[in-house]
Amino acid sequence: MSKKGMIFSGVQPTGQLHLGNYLGAIKNWVKLQDTYNCIFCVVDMHAITVPQDPKALREATRQTLATYIACGINPENNIIYNQSAVSGHAELAWILGCNTPLGWLNRMTQFKEKAGEHRESAVLGLYGYPVLMAADILLYKATHVPVGEDQKQHLELARDIAGAFNRHYNKDFFPIPEPLIMGEATRVMSLNDGTKKMSKSDESDYSRIALTDSADTIRKKFMKAKSDSTMGFESLDNRPDAENLLTIYGALTDTDMKSAQAKFRTAGFGTLKKELAEVAVEKLSPITDEVNRLMKDSGHLDGILKRGAEKANAIAEKNLSAVKQLVGFLEV
Ligand code: TYM
Numbered sequence: 001m002s003k004k005g006m007i008f009s010g011v012q013p014t015g016q017l018h019l020g021n022y023l024g025a026i027k028n029w030v031k032l033q034d035t036y037n038c039i040f041c042v043v044d045m046h047a048i049t050v051p052q053d054p055k056a057l058r059e060a061t062r063q064t065l066a067t068y069i070a071c072g073i074n075p076e077n078n079i080i081y082n083q084s085a086v087s088g089h090a091e092l093a094w095i096l097g098c099n100t101p102l103g104w105l106n107r108m109t110q111f112k113e114k115a116g117e118h119r120e121s122a123v124l125g126l127y128g129y130p131v132l133m134a135a136d137i138l139l140y141k142a143t144h145v146p147v148g149e150d151q152k153q154h155l156e157l158a159r160d161i162a163g164a165f166n167r168h169y170n171k172d173f174f175p176i177p178e179p180l181i182m183g184e185a186t187r188v189m190s191l192n193d194g195t196k197k198m199s200k201s202d203e204s205d206y207s208r209i210a211l212t213d214s215a216d217t218i219r220k221k222f223m224k225a226k227s228d229s230t231m232g233f234e235s236l237d238n239r240p241d242a243e244n245l246l247t248i249y250g251a252l253t254d255t256d257m258k259s260a261q262a263k264f265r266t267a268g269f270g271t272l273k274k275e276l277a278e279v280a281v282e283k284l285s286p287i288t289d290e291v292n293r294l295m296k297d298s299g300h301l302d303g304i305l306k307r308g309a310e311k312a313n314a315i316a317e318k319n320l321s322a323v324k325q326l327v328g329f330l331e332v
Contacts, residue, residue, distance in 0.1 A: 024148025
């Protein structure tokens with residue numbers, strides 16, 4: 001069967017992956033892996049835009065790979081590798097950066113949020129990160145990019161950068177990549193505050209469900225999740241915490257929001273939280289167990305990354321060589 005196109009996506013190996021990463025991204029990758037040619041990257045070069053401990057970064061890289069596999073990504077049929085193993089990402093990022101106006105980067109809300117008041121001391125890598133992300137995608141001429149909602153703006157920039165390159169060199173060289181923002185939970189919110197995104201960098205462990213949490217911890221975290229004082233879930237107007245828990249329930253059980261709402265129409269938060277915790281334990285515990293099992297054999301994991309990098313590199317080198325031709329670099 002011919003495939004529908006080329007997918008590229010990735011997760012940063014920083015801290016523990018969480019339910020947002022799973023529902024917003026990896027769960028969808030699993031669904032897409034048979035119908036597209038897929039490259040799933042562990043984006044370690046993105047991770048160093050904020051300080052990392054080298055030993056912890058290596059472990060987190062393996063753990064991110066283990067999580068991909070434990071969630072159901074098949075390492076035989078897809079290319080899985082870590083970004084730093086393919087030098088083409090950095091090379092293409094430089095070339096694309098020479099075609100990216102600062103005004104475009106100044107619009108990126110994630111940089112503004114992350115740099116906050118410390119704009120002057122924020123590093124160039126954090127500012128240029130969306131150009132590296134565009135390079136990741138375009139290096140493989142990816143046509144589709146499955147991500148959570150929070151990456152939409154970066155994806156739009158990648159499309160603009162692809163268009164700018166094509167216009168500059170007067171050639172339809174890069175496909176304009178399509179975002180695939182899928183499923184019931186494209187933006188999973190913090191369990192402490194339904195108006196804030198669930199994130200690895202939140203100080204509170206109780207704000208997120210990590211994919212390495214034990215069954216007991218998962219139960220505890222859901223039971224402590226923020227509630228409101230309204231009984232029932234018929235109306236979700238101005239009820240971000242209620243909406244978030246129902247969204248997670250819907251995504252974990254593959255039901256739409258309307259059915260989830262109907263199921264808990266007259267229930268209280270306690271009932272919803274209990275059922276949600278059980279569903280989460282049922283879905284996530286096998287993943288956690290498998291991650292722990294895979295992490296015992298780092299040689300096996302490193303072998304998968306090595307083979308993936310070789311395959312990725314073969315595609316990257318071919319595309320990068322064509323880019324260099326267009327740009328006018330003399331290859332002797
Ligand atoms: P990262 O590592 O922050 O997140 C990885 C994936 O998880 C999704 N995600 C969420 N989805 C729903 N709700 C949430 N609370 C939530 N938090 C995270 C993200 O949207 C993402 O899909 N820059 C990217 C990584 C990257 C990339 C790329 C992605 C680098 N190059 C090229 C696609 C294509 C990032 O930091 O994701």
